[in-house]
Amino acid sequence: MTREITVLWFKRDLRLGDHPALAHAVSLGRPVLPLYIFEPELWEEPDTSGRQLAFLQESLESLGAEIAGTGGALCLRVGDAVEVLSRLAGEAQVAALVSHEETGTLWTFERDLAVGAWARGQGIPWTELRQSGVVRRLDTRDRWAMQRNMFMAAPQVEVPQGLTWAEAPSDPWPPIDKPDHCPERQPGGRPMALSLLGGFLTERGQTYRKAMSSPVEGEWACSRLSPYLALGCISSREVVQATTARQSEKPGQGWAGSLKSFQARLAWREHFMQKLEDMPDLDRRNMHSGYDNLRGTDPERLAAYVAGETGVPFVDACMRYLNATGWLNFRMRSMLMAFASYHLWLDWRQTGLHLARQFTDYEPGIHWAQTQMQSGTTGINTLRIYNPMKQGLDQDPTGAFTRRWVPELAEVPDKHLQAPWRWEEVDRLRYPAPIVDVAEAAREARSKIWAVRRGDGFRDEASRVVEKHASRKDRHFVNDRAPRKRRAAPKKDTGQMSFDL
Incomplete structure (x- = not known):
């Protein structure tokens, strides 16, 4: 390659439609090299898994087919990003680097800092563009919702006509030892994302509002778009605008409420991602320092939790289902995290890593903000200690879901299914006794959490957390007194509990 080129660095934006970075790269007037860097070190991080890797590979194949359809070829390079870009700059006259902004873990944050330093040292301008409602270098949350809504309302970016692609040889796909042990996971790629969106907006989404809390009904009624949004196979703006168009059609009974709830969760999705953008070590540090060193480790409890063998049937059923499918509806995700943090009193960084690996749709911004919220370490959210038997x-x-995923309970009468230890013939079961007393563990956890909230200086730091991270509708969550009436998780589902769509 002797001509000057622009390198378009794909990260978690594996599509051509509504791709501002592609449009900008083309506008620079040079041939564009579509580049994906596979970073082995990233896949050594403890939040990655084989199911995610397989989904990525399928999504890259889909992107490659899209690019091939416009006359180009996706260039895959393997290695450290700075080293890959340095080698590429030695092969071609790289005049500019273009990508979307990425909100990821501390690892990707530090990698981007290194790439930025390299680009400046080489005199290569690196332009990063927004692809979602997340705002980089946000100075205040006061105008965040307005900025997000303006971005979502702006016209989608069309795929440029007459693309002039540059080409470079690709590296072979690396031999990474991360097998995919998820027989029922969703397949990757943009065509599947578009198909799911269409099916949700015309058929499956009608019962979304009432069905999304159920692990049985939610499997069908939820959009199932979360893994495709996580890797950018489809943009959030595409989904928002398609939903808005469907709302304008005023479809029949049940649709209005369901589509309104779906739009709210799309907004909450980026609200949580903004938290990680503003606090890059959110996956490692308590949002409120008052909770530092509060919980410990217990290898036996952690092993039982991971295997779905806690002796609490609905918890175990949800974990086993997640392990097999890579997906779980939002309420059950919340329950799993809360059970680990409150009843088992495990540190959220341990259990959060397991769940991160199990979710095909792992989105760091949502995952770690929700992990902390469901563990009570934000200092600003209402405690939600779920009663797993009631759930x-x-x-x-x-009992169909529980019996399917915990077949050891096949003989247990319906009235004892969620608490088999109360059955007089429990000794016949090849199923473990509960590893904790559920009611007593909840009482102890609530007492410990509220003891922290009553501590000196708690409210001052909580106020700072609100100012930096909270929705402007959520300032009332700061409270230094325990509620008079103790109860399980609220029946009404709020956007704050949304992990998945």
Whole structure:
């Protein structure tokens, strides 16, 4: 390659449609090299898994097919990003580097700092563009919602016509030892994302509002777009605008409420991602320091939790389902995290890593903000200590879900299914006894959390957390007194509990 080129660095934006970085790269007037850097060190991080790697590979194949359809070829290079870019600059006259802004873990944050330093040292301008409602270098949350809504309302960026691609040889796909042990995970790629969006907006989404809390009904009624949004196979703006168009059609019964709830969760999704953008070590540090060193480690409890063998049937059923499918509806995700943090009193950084690996749709911004919120370490959110037996009765009233994923309980009568230790013939079961007393563990956890909240200086730091991270509708969450009435998780689902769509 002797002509000057612009390198378009794909990260978690694996599509051509509504791709501001592609449009900008083309506008510079040079041939564009579409580059994806596979970073082995990233895949050695403890939050990665084989199911995620397989989904990525399929999504890259889909992107490669898209690019090939416009006359180009995706260039895959393997290695450290700075080293890959340095080698590429030695092969071609790289005049500019263009990408989307990425909100990822501290690892990707530090990698981007290194790439930025390299680009400046080489005199290569690196332009990063927004692709979502997340705002880089946000100085105040006061105008965040307005900025997000303006971005979502702006016209989508069309795929440029007459693309002039540059080409460079690719490296072979690396032999990474991360097998995919997820037989029922979703397949990657943009075509599947578009198909799911269409099916949700015309058929499956009608019962979304009432069905999304159930692990049985939610499997069908939820959009299932989360893994495709996480890797950018489809943009959040595409989803928002398609939903808005469907709302304008005023479809029949049930649709209005469901689509309104879906739009709210799309907004909350980016609200949580903004937290990680503003606090890059959110996956490692308590949002409120008052909770530092509060919880410890217990290898036996952690092993039982990971395997779905806690002796609490609905918890185990949800974990086993997640392990097999890579997906779980939002309420059950919240319950799993809360059970680990409150009942098992495990540090969220341990259990959060396991869940991160199990989710095909792992989105760091949502995951770690929600992990902390469901563990009570933000200092600003209402405590939600779920009663897992009640959740089983409410969300799996027939017991079909629990019996499918915990077949050891096949003989247990319905009235004892969610608490088999109360059955007089429990000794017949090849199923463990509960590793904790659920009620007593909840009482102890609530007492410990509220003891921290009553501590000196708690409210001052909580106020700072609110100012930096909270929705402007959420300032009332700062409270230094325990609620008079103790209860399980609220029946009404709020956007703050949304992990998935």
